[in-house]
Each structure stands twice: as C-alpha cells, then as structure tokens.
Amino acid sequence: EDVQGRADSRRIPINKVGIKEVYHPVRVKDRSRGEQHTVASFNMYVALPHHFKGTHMSRFVEILHGNEREISVESFREILIEMTRRLDAQSGHIEMEFPYFVMKKAPVSGVESLMNYKASLIGEFHGGEPELWLKVVVAVTSLCPCSKGISDYGAHNQRSHITIKARIDGHMWLEELIDIAEQEASCEVYGILKRPDEKFVTERAYDNPKFVEDIVRDVAVRMNDEARVLAYVVEAENFESIHNHSAYALIEHNKTAEPVQGD
Amino acid sequence: EDVQGRADSRRIPINKVGIKEVYHPVRVKDRSRGEQHTVASFNMYVALPHHFKGTHMSRFVEILHGNEREISVESFREILIEMTRRLDAQSGHIEMEFPYFVMKKAPVSGVESLMNYKASLIGEFHGGEPELWLKVVVAVTSLCPCSKGISDYGAHNQRSHITIKARIDGHMWLEELIDIAEQEASCEVYGILKRPDEKFVTERAYDNPKFVEDIVRDVAVRMNDEARVLAYVVEAENFESIHNHSAYALIEHNKTAEPVQGD
Amino acid sequence: EDVQGRADSRRIPINKVGIKEVYHPVRVKDRSRGEQHTVASFNMYVALPHHFKGTHMSRFVEILHGNEREISVESFREILIEMTRRLDAQSGHIEMEFPYFVMKKAPVSGVESLMNYKASLIGEFHGGEPELWLKVVVAVTSLCPCSKGISDYGAHNQRSHITIKARIDGHMWLEELIDIAEQEASCEVYGILKRPDEKFVTERAYDNPKFVEDIVRDVAVRMNDEARVLAYVVEAENFESIHNHSAYALIEHNKTAEPVQGD
C-alpha cells in the first residue's frame, strides 16, 4: 500500500516538503574555464496540496542522480521544472549551495591564486517561468572611516562578508556579482600576496575607507544600474577587529514591485 | 566631527543597520519558576533614511547594558521601542536567541530533569504597536509510518526538530509553543529516563507514527485554533536514521492576510 | 628587509605555524572509479626553531597551487615532505579534510546512490618516513538493545556517527575503513531506498541492536586484526532519538607502543 498517496482530511496544504542537506558532486559552468568541479548541498522541496498525505522522498534524490550533466543557470531551471513535474506538484523550490573558485591575479606581482566563495543557486517554480536567484558571499577588507579620521596614524580594518542575492532575468555569471562586491569594498582579498602586493592592498584599503553602510549602499547602486537584476538583497557584515561582535547592514529592493528607492 | 551624522547623497535608504552576535547574560521570565538566567545572542538593527551617512553603533550595546531588568515578552517590546527612539529611527528590529530550560517529569517514574530548547524573541517596530514573534526549536522523536507499515517488526525512528515561529497578540509563554510541539510529535524526549520510562517512550513512538508532513500539519491545526497566534511558520526536520540527509516540511500562514487555509 | 627572517631572542620554538582553513579543489584517487573531484580544506603547518622570528605564509598556499596532480595516499606524503623542505623546517604537518563520495547499492532493489563521508588525510613529518593517518566519519543506524529488550514492541534507533582515525603502514583505501564502520553498525544508511529496501534496513537494525559501547568495541576488534593499522582512535556518537544529547564512546590504541589491549 502507498501510505504517502493516501487521502488526508486535515485540509492543510504544505508549502514546502522534501529533503534537506543532501550532498552531491556537481560541475558548474564558469566564466573563465568552461566548468569547474565542486560539491553542493541541496535542499529540494515541493508544495503538497491539502488532500495528499505525503510526498515521495526518494524521488528527490533520484533526480540528482539522473542529472550527470553540467549545471548552469539554464540547466538549473530545467531541473527545477523536472522535479516539480515528477513530484506532481504545483510548485517547486531548489537551493544548491557550493564552494566556487575564481583564479585571481595579485594586484602588483600578478601572481595567480584561487579564491573561494560560498555560492548558491535558488529556484522557485509556480508554473510559467521559474524565478532564479544567484547568491554569493564574498570575503573582502573593510577599513573604518571614523577610526582613520580620528587617529594620528593607522585605522582599524578587518575581514568582512558582502552577501549579494539577486533575482535575475536571463543569464548572469556569479563572477559578475563577485566583481561588484570586490570593487565596492575597501579592498579585495587574495589567496597569495607577495610583498609589493601586500603594500598595495594595505595602502588601497587606507585610501578607501568605508562603513558597513557605505558598502551596502555602493553595492545597491550597482544593482540598481544592472538591468538583468529584478530584485536583490545586499548584506555586509564586518567582523570588527576592535570588538567581539559584527557591524551589519542590509538593503533589499524589489524593482518589479515599487519605484526606485530613495526618491 | 561626527562622520556618521554627515549627509549622504546616494539616495539609498538602508533597511537594517546595527550590530550582530552580541552576547549578553539575561534573565527571562518563565511559566513555572518566575525567571531563569541564561545567555542571549542579540542582533539589533534600525532602518536608516537615505540622507544619513551612518548610524551610531555603540548605542546598541549601551542599550543592552542599561537593561538590567528581567526580560519578558512585555519588556522586550519596551526595549525595542527605546532602541528605535534612541537611534532616531523610523523602525527597529531585535532578535534575541537563547537556550531556554524547562523542568520535565519522566512519563512513568516521574524523575525530573531539565530539557533545553533554542528559543528566540523577535521584534519589529514601525511605529504604533510592535510586532512580536516567539520562536522555539523543540527536539522530539519521530517514527516513520511507512517503515512500520511494511516491516514485520521494528520501525525506523530518529531525533527531529520542530520549529515554531509565531507572531502573537498579547502574551504567550514559550512553554505553550513547546507543549504543542511535544504533543504533536511521535513522542517527546527527556534529559533522564529510567528503565520503565524508556519502555514507555519506545512503545509510545511506535503507537504514534508520523511523517514530517503529519507533524507540521498537526502543529498547524493547533496554531490555527490558537486565537493569540496571528501568523506562524511551522517546520519539521527529521534527521533520518536510515539516510544521511533530512526529511523536511514547512507550513506558513498569516491569519491577518488571507482566509483560513485548506478551504 | 625580510622581517620574518630576523633573529628572535625569546628562545621559544614554535610547534606549529602556518595557514588554516584554505579551501582548494582536489582530485582524490578512489577504489572504484579511479579518481573523484572534491573540495578540500587544508591546514598546513611547520615547526619553527627558536632563533627564527617568523615563517613564510605565502609559500604554503603556493604549494597547493603547484600541485595540480591527483592526490593519493602516496602523493600526499610527497607534498608533506616538499612543504617541510620548502619552508626549511625540521618537521611539517598537513590536514586535508574533504567530502568523499561512494556509490552504494540499496540492499534489496540494488538501486545505486551516492553516500557522502567527511574524510581526512593527516600527515606528520619529522624526517625519515612520514606518519600518515586516514580519518573518516561514517553515518550509520544504531538501535538500542536496552530499549528492544524492555519494550513489548519497537526499539528506539537513530543516526550515529562512527569516526575512525587510523595511522597506516603502506596503502589503505578510505573505502576499507568505511566498510568496517558500516559492517559494525546496527545497519548502514543509503541515499536512496525503495520500499523493499526500507523494510530490509528496518528489520536488519532491529535484528542487530548495539550500544555505543558495542560499536566502538566491534570496530576496535577489526582494527586490531588489520596489520596495516599501526594505531587508531575509534569513536561512536549516537544522536539519541529519546534524548536531546548524544551517547558517546571512544577507544584509542597504539599498537607500536604497548601489548594488545584487554590482556
């Protein structure tokens, strides 16, 4: 007997039901090298109408195993639609989080090294066109304008995380969001820095002090200017070097729902 | 010079700015013992209008230090309003997460032991009456109906987390949400179980099998019946004993926005 | 001027100095498929004699970038020796932790699915032959003998982690340690189970109850019998389904230092 397929009389639909934290190796298309191998954590859910008792949990994992193909923004949309159909659902939701690597050149020596970013693809399908969000957490340097302004020398600085989550129309590379975050920080960070590089990033951060408020605003300006971004959430978290807590700021904006902010 | 008070020309308001992960000892009012001492992690944010460059980060921490009083649902609302006013903000947001303890009696022997729960108070203030959410993560036992149905003996079971987040009108104890979660699981869990207790909970779970879908629906029915709950999110996550991933379900419902679900 | 190369007068040697939590994509040789792509977190340290002020941090990351080759138990030893030499050190230490995947067949249906394991290679080099440790965390099912014994029906069971860390002589596959852990649990776990598989694993666990003490002992017997294992630490942690804490046991044994335990 199919226990999951039984009728249910509680008259309560379920928004999301499925599997959480399934790890699976994937290949992701990247801007510079064609594709990269990484390991992703998947959350896969569908909506369940009120009259069905349960969903079929094993099908979610089967879908992962059936997709040996390279994952791109385009094929992720297809997997989302396929999952929703195979589970006979009205709507589906997939989150895929993975370490993502970009080869960067040190600013003076040009020495190359890999930087890692925590990236996600997040898809929502309710029929019609799937909604697709890109998300990436970018480690950067922030340097405090107040500390620089009041001190005779030096200025406290620290590692910060800039998180950009953007709903996109069409195609966008994770690298494009990463570039925006790195350009709007006090300075970007690298895997390998030789001596002249370290001098460069130290002085660059000192020349370019930013509060957490400045970082989220400067990234938001860039997101407002980018036509492929339909909605976004921008966060900055400074792991303050003079405190044992973080300074934090967030801006969210849905371009499809309201006029441009600040007017 | 007050760098934070400078004018800003980017015309971008900030939804949330403040401090994150500040730890502070607190006393929380509880249902049975009057109050309990615990340690909370605070996130405290205000909205910043587009024309101000920055907020005053040190004031957030000062507010924590100025509140030696016991924290209750009522005083939490006051701290939220006080923070918003002291930061000259239009809106404020506080999240306070803490381990919360309840003394429970084992089901047969009556032996008492403390159970710990991850609890949160979350407040939003936009003028008028603050919105207050209670949130609690409750560890329980779930036992799989399918495994019981198809097996000649035994049934896989596991630790599960039921998470209830509820926007409340007036006062509600965390213990009331905990009771609902524990009553709607296959069985509740305890700090100390003697032999006859262990027999009881083993048989109780076997007599009361539930899918993750059943758990969230049965909790949702209770939340629908509770007039003080204005909106809720119910989650259940089973740390499956036969898989290396979780089964998961979520129901969310805003009673103030739509007719009752399932109709 | 080379600040790191300066003399130091404190007369205190440093046991370990280097970099921590560097992420890097790697290919690892596996038993069945030749190699697999994964992402590793590296800790890389050397000892620093008392008369040197500092080490050269950028060289550690350079070593990772210089090793595009597939990583195996053999090549890991070479990287360790290379690092120690390039840093002019007397001793070196590398820890490389990564998700590792094994394709498993469900016990009745034979359906294939990937299982993920948290694996590590850990190397110590003090001149001579490097010491190499394999470590793997294996998720399994444990079923409580006491609960089964006292209950009229059912028995509490849960997900457990068996961790084996073994110093090896020559070559050993991670899969060999994984096999031992899975064979000595109440039952192994899988990514995909069809209905007859779920019946099988439910009954198999019920037929094979084990305390956390039994699990570590049964794994220790296997490690004692394996000539390539020179020393080991075996841990079992049951995420108890009737409590909100874990049951835990550990056995450690160095075969090269003492006679066989229990005599």
Place this chain on the structure above:
Amino acid sequence: EDVQGRADSRRIPINKVGIKEVYHPVRVKDRSRGEQHTVASFNMYVALPHHFKGTHMSRFVEILHGNEREISVESFREILIEMTRRLDAQSGHIEMEFPYFVMKKAPVSGVESLMNYKASLIGEFHGGEPELWLKVVVAVTSLCPCSKGISDYGAHNQRSHITIKARIDGHMWLEELIDIAEQEASCEVYGILKRPDEKFVTERAYDNPKFVEDIVRDVAVRMNDEARVLAYVVEAENFESIHNHSAYALIEHNKTAEPVQGD
C-alpha cells in the same frame, strides 16, 4: 535484567564512554563579582573495563541535576571524583564549556561593558589528585608588522583568537589567563568604545604590531613564568583581513616532563 551490567567477552576496554553535549545552567565563581550565571555544555565520560558490557548513561545526567551548588575550580574537582565513583570507574573525564563574561572599562572614557569569552574547565581523574585544565578563547586585535613595515601608511589588522589551555596546580582565575592573552595581543577588544577610545585602540595596535608567531611566543613566556601552570597549549589564529584564510601558530609545553624549552 540489567543489559549494561552483563559480562563482555571481546576483551576490549573502553577509554571513554558517556554523554556528550548536555546543556545545563550553572553558576560560576568569578574574580570580581562573586559568581555569574551562565549556560554550560557538558561532556562526561568514564573508562569502562573490558569485562563490563556497558555504562549507565542516565547517572551522568543525574549528577548534573544533583549539583545545584556554584561551580568553582574546587567544586569541579569534587564533581569529577563523585562521577567516577558513582559510575564505579577507574577514571573519569569532564569537559564543561560555557560563555564567560568580564566587565571591562574602555581605555580612555572608562565606559564599562561586558566582554564574552568561550571558557572551559576540563578535568581528568585516574585516582589520586585530579588533573585540572582551564581553557579560554580570547578575541583580540592583531596588526601585521610586515604590512606596517612595507607600507607608506596604514597596516592590515584583524580580529584574532588567542586560545590558552593550562593545566593548573591549585587555584587560578579564568581572568588571569584572559589578562595574559589581552596584554600580549597588539591590542585588546571591547564591547563599547567611545570616540577617544577608538582613537586609542587604533594607535595602540599600530604601535604594537605582532605576527601570530610573536603572539604565541609572548604568551608562552608568561606561561613559563607562572608557577601554577604545569603544562599549556597556546594557540593564535588571525582571521586575516587581506586573505580568506587564517594564519595560525601553536606552542605546547609540559613543564613536568622536560626541561624548559629553547635551551
């Protein structure tokens, strides 16, 4: 029937068996205020001889509930001995980890604020006198000497964790270890800093640059000088503001086993 008390024929003793991650509210004696309320996570283990099948897990939790008294370095030793006796064991081990708070004065304004530290008491009992370790993780500022030396202005700095674990003879306050860590960093950190304080800490860190190697050595010198410290492990981890990984160093020394290091 007492399943746990049965004989066991595998002839394998177990080094540690017990419970892990039990949360319990505690009161801890502190240097300035008499006592503070906090919440601790306990790991409690005993050794099990080869001829016993299992231990009695519920007794561990009962011991926590029977100890309503304030926990100090002295009473912790008593609980350890009591646990070992009640479990009929030859040896016992307890780890108790908790957030610990110290009221600090800002360096110029004198404004008071609480700082939080992750602290642990760790006890080992094998008959005779119990071994007691204090452990504390102290967040501090580190500023890079190399970056300062090569740059025309500025210097990268960041939050760092100094971890001191010390086996002590007699009594020692956690605050004594915290003081040592904070004094040997580039600068200490605070919960609240007013403008003149921020100027002070910025300039203080710039005047006092230290590599991770310097920090562990300077703390080790202090530990060598402290007669109540019998053995220690000192770690420093810099969450580098110019990289996405940490710089790390460790010194360990057992004064009771060898002559003073560096000779």
